[in-house]
Amino acid sequence: MRWTAISFGVLLAHGAFAAAIVDQSGAARAGVEIRVSPGKGLGAFTLRRLHLGDKLGEYDGEMLTDREWRVRVKGEGRPRPSDRLWLASRAQRGIPITGNYVLAFGPDRIVDAEDPAEANWCRYINHDSSPNLGLFREPKADGDGFFPCFFVISDSIAPGEELSFDYGPAAGAIIEGV
Numbered sequence: 001m002r003w004t005a006i007s008f009g010v011l012l013a014h015g016a017f018a019a020a021i022v023d024q025s026g027a028a029r030a031g032v033e034i035r036v037s038p039g040k041g042l043g044a045f046t047l048r049r050l051h052l053g054d055k056l057g058e059y060d061g062e063m064l065t066d067r068e069w070r071v072r073v074k075g076e077g078r079p080r081p082s083d084r085l086w087l088a089s090r091a092q093r094g095i096p097i098t099g100n101y102v103l104a105f106g107p108d109r110i111v112d113a114e115d116p117a118e119a120n121w122c123r124y125i126n127h128d129s130s131p132n133l134g135l136f137r138e139p140k141a142d143g144d145g146f147f148p149c150f151f152v153i154s155d156s157i158a159p160g161e162e163l164s165f166d167y168g169p170a171a172g173a174i175i176e177g178v
Contacts, residue, residue, distance in 0.1 A: 024121060026057060026120050026121050027044065027057075027121035030056050030057050030121075031046060031047045031048040031050065032044050032045065032046055032047060032056070032057075032121065032163065033045055033047055034121055034124050037126055037162055040126045042124050043124055043125075043126045043162045043163070044121060044122070044124045044125050044126075044162065044163040045160060045161065045162050045163070046157050046158070046159055046160065046161050046163065047159060048159055049156065049157065049158060049159055050153045050156065050157040051153060051156055052153055052154065052155060052156055053152060053153060054152065054153040055136060055150045055151075055152050056122075056133065056150065056151045056152060056153060056163070057120065057121065057122045057150065057151055058120070058122065058148050058149065058150050058151075059103055059111055059113065059122045059123075059135075059149055059150075059151065060111065060113065060118075060119060060120040060122065061101065061111045061112050061113030061114070061115070061118050061119045061120075061123065062111070062112045062113075062115060062118040062119075063109070063110070063111060063112075064102075064110040064111075064112050065108040065110070066107060066108055066110065068083065068086075068110075069102065069104075069110045069112070071083050072086055072087060072097065073097055073099045073102060073112070074099070090115065093115075093117075095114065095115050095116075096114070097114065098114065099112075099114075100114065101113040101114040101119065101123050102114070103149075105137075105149055111149075122151060125151060125163050125164065125165050126162065126163075126164055126165075127164065127165065127166065127167045127168070128162075128164030128165070128166065129166055129168065130164075130166075131154065131164040131165045131166045132153065132154060132155045132157050132161065132163060132164055133151045133152065133153060133154055133163055133164060133165045134151070134152050134154040134165075135149050135150070135151065135152065135165075136149070136150045136151075136152040137149055138150070151163070151165065
C-alpha cells in the first residue's frame, strides 16, 4: 500500500488554542514538547536524543472516507445529513476546516487531525524538504482493518531539534523493515 499526503501543515491562527486542547501526554512520553516554531506556528521538538528506527508516534485524528473528505473539507458534492451535523459541530466549536492536517493513507483511509479533540501531538510535526522522520505502517491491522501509520526516526536527532516530515511529492515513502 502506498500513502499520499493530501495536505498537512500547521494552523497558525489557532495554534495556541489547539495546543491547549490536544493531549500532550503522548508527546511527553515520546520525549517531545510542543512549542513555537519560528515561521511555522507550533512544532514538535525533541527533549532527548532519538535514534534511527525509533517509533515515535501515530498520526491520529478523525478517519474520513474519500467522499466525506471531498464534501466536508473541499466543499464538493452534496452533503448528507451526517455531513451537515459534522460541519455544524465544527462551526459551533470554532474548529476551522482548512484541510491543513489531512493525510491520506489509501482509499477511504484519510486521517483529519485538524480537530484537536480528535487528534494527538503528531499534528504539530512540520514540513521540511530534508526531514528527520519517515512513515512506518504496522504489519497488523487494527479492529477496523486499518494499518496504523507511525512516524519513525529516519536520522538520529539531537535534543532540542524540531521533528519534521516531507509533505511534498516524496510524502508517502514508507520505512520498511524497521
